[in-house]
Amino acid sequence: MNPKRFLIATLLYMLGPRQMAFLQKALKLTRIKCVVSKYYRIVKLKGCVSVLKEVNIQGYRAIDKFNLELSKVNVLVGRNNTGKSSILEAIAILLSSCHKFKNPLTGESLLGYLAEIRGGYQYLINVNSTCAIVSATMENNSTLCTRMFLKEKLPAMSSKDQKTLWNAIREIAEKDIERSIEKLKEEIRLFEERLSSITSKTLREKYTTRLEELEKKLRRYSLDKNSILNERVNDILRRVRFAALSYYNDVALSAYIHFTSTHTRTMNTEDEWSMFFELPFLFEFPSEFITSFRRTPSDIKFYARLVGKLSLLLDKLDVGMLIKVLDKLRNIVPYFQDYRDGSVVFNYSKRLEIIPLSSTGEGFQALLELLPPVLLGAKVIIIEEPEVHLHPGFMEKYSLEMLKMVKDYNVQFIVSTHSLEFLRDLLMNARQMGVINDIKFVRMYRHYSTGELDYEILSGEESYEELESLGGDLRGP
DSSP states (O other): OOHHHHHHHHHHHHHOGGGHHHHHHHHTOOSEEEOOOTTSOOEEEOSSOOOEEEEEEESBTTOSEEEEEOOSEEEEEESTTSSHHHHHHHHHHHHHGGGTTEETTTTEESHHHHHHHTTSGGGGBOTTOSSEEEEEEETTSOEEEEEEEEGGGGGGOOHHHHHHHHHHHHHHHHHHHHHHHHHHHHHHHHHHHHHHHOOOHHHHHHHHHHHHHHHHHHHHHHHSHHHHHHHHHHHHHTTEEEEEEEEETTEEEEEEEEEOSSOOOOOOSHHHHHHHHHSOOOOOOOSEEEEESSOOOTTOOEEEETBOOHHHHHHTOOHHHHHHHHHHHHHHOTTEEEEETTEEEEEETTEEEEEEGGGSOHHHHHHHHHSHHHHTTOSEEEEEOTTTTOOHHHHHHHHHHHHHHHHHHOOEEEEEOOOHHHHHHHHHHHHHHTOGGGEEEEEEEEETTTTEEEEEEEEHHHHHHTHHHHHHHHSOO
């Protein structure tokens, strides 16, 4: 092994994860992979981690305009219906665009799930907005932007968005035309086989005529390819119900398209009708189509506890990671003993009880879910109301583990809460650890005279001083 790399690997092994980011920055290491002997763990450095530096949201659900320079721990507080969930969802959608709009650690669709639980795609965009725009600047100064449109607003798209959508639809059209050509070729082959065995003159003439028609259609695909492609793209565009277009550093990254369940088309002339029926298009649509235009930035990895099965997350862990998670959980939950093959083993005064993971309490699952995303490389973790179903005694431990992860793994948390106990535990632990300046609070509220949403940003120290006032914002409707 290269002596320099061996030295770096040894230092990292000795210092542990707390000093990893600092050492990386000090030595200006970029994309170095250090493979050491079996007595040392494998260490991988991939340059600057991509946590969020600033986020902007316009026109997503309840949010008209929102801007926030993020800290390491960002907490949204406020009464019901003040936009907290909208902000979490918008950020999750933005980051999911780097992973074909899925939760990268579980592979589950995020955008489709949010549309389902919110009653439809039309409810993802503010009624007063032409489109929803979510953008962010990363710690490494790269930018990410996602714009979402409903069918009625597609004509108002910029030329750039129209081109991105057209290129995505073109991919569908090209695949559909390829299937049409293959279907034609197969039909021609079958007619030729039948024709060779037919002796009746009348029947041969019918088969010959039909074969010539099929061959004519096949030739048309090669002679008039561009016009057929444009026709097919425009035809598919009429079916678009919702579109989300994402850009990384202002270059098209990915697209998510949801189609209407029925297809309608207006034929203006007899020639147009004739062309439509001559071309054997296959109108077999999925409900959604997702594509990537370029390689996904590998360092933008997140986890959103908005959708996702815990079992899928745990299945991603290797043996070493799983052992680390279980050891951590044993320190928090004294009666927890083990997790094996989808079941949890509890030890109640030396009486073992084995139950499926899905049958355990949601508070226990929340604790079990906390560490795996970090071990799997997530740098941004989004959690809605982490205190839900948590016993008050676990809230203090939960907030403490969050702060330890920020310090040890340089991750970023974006959470919402309705719990004064959780706020108090988080601030107290942060003060004791000397990291209270790593926390930022966003107090969300509504002007009831106008119905407009607004927000106020507080530092960790300010939040500590106004703890009881913040608690008041958590109560009420």
